[in-house]
Amino acid sequence: MAECRTVMVAARVTPAERAAWQEKAAAAGVSPSELLRRAMARTRTWTAPARSAERERTRQIARIGNNLNQLARWANTYASATEAISVIAHLVSFERSLLALARFDGDGGDAP
Known part of the structure; x- marks a missing residue:
């Protein structure tokens, strides 16, 4: 009822x-x-801790993006078949970092 x-x-x-x-x-x-x-x-309402967590997440994503840009610049300039393996390994690392940030909910746990 x-x-x-x-x-x-x-x-x-x-x-x-x-x-x-x-x-x-x-x-x-x-x-x-x-x-x-x-x-x-x-x-969705934002509490002070949530805003702080969102700022930190944004900072981390910007840092990862900067690293990705540097890696892309390097690959475009110096890429060879042997070095491509290293580039791919770094890209996988970036992908894992971004996925972890996407799951982070700001309260110390994973988002639902």
Whole structure:
């Protein structure tokens, strides 16, 4: 059995914002309340630790990207068949690092 919605939440908006919300709700075939509930259910909030983790992840990705650019520049200048194995090994290492960063959720664990 669904829980009854008995609590009202108020928000101050401009008349234009209210009209835009009503138009979006009508276009979606739902009430403005349902539209806002759905939008809030999809909204991810950021805590200070999450922002810090995201900054660190961005820094690490930039560092990996810099290394990748240096490797590509070197390969374009000095590549030979023997050295290609070394280049591929480094690319695999970069790929593993990027995959690990993609799984990192900022709380010390892996993202779901």
